[in-house]
Amino acid sequence: MAFTISPNDILWSRTGDPVRVAARNNKDGKIILDTNFENIQDVAKIGIKNGLEPEQKAAYNIHLSQIQNNEDRHQEIRDLYNKITELKQENTDPRVIKYLENELQFRIVREKFTPENFAVDAITLGI
Secondary structure, three states: OOOOOOOOOEEEOOOOOEEEEEEEOOOOOOEEEEOOHHHHHHHHOOOOOOOOOHHHHHHHHHHHHHOOOOOOHHHHHHHHHHHHHHHHHOOOOHHHHHHHHHHHHHHHHHOOOOOOOOOOOHHHHOO
16 A cells, blocks of 8 residues: 655654645645644644544554553653554554554654654655
8 A cells, every 4th residue: 555645744854843745746746845833733733533444443542552651742752653663563554554653743743842863764755
């Protein structure tokens, strides 16, 4: 299953700052990025969508409960990143992984957290 970059997706610049996809030209593949943090936060408030099947949703919730840390939200973000990396190596359902990645982005923007060393491939950044 291929994933595409769509308007209102939140991506990360090479400096670790969040950007919002404002528009996308389907003919040439170019995207226009919005760096206005208020617009990014408005989009991020929506959080995760309910597009998972019941089994996938159960797996998603189990993985999130494993990293829950009410005292240190930034550590929770780091743990979620590590969990996603671990799940990719275990060949977990790609749809669950994608939703966990979306949740990671949502939490990073919500907490105004700049990732220290999260690896992001060039296609995710739209380069």
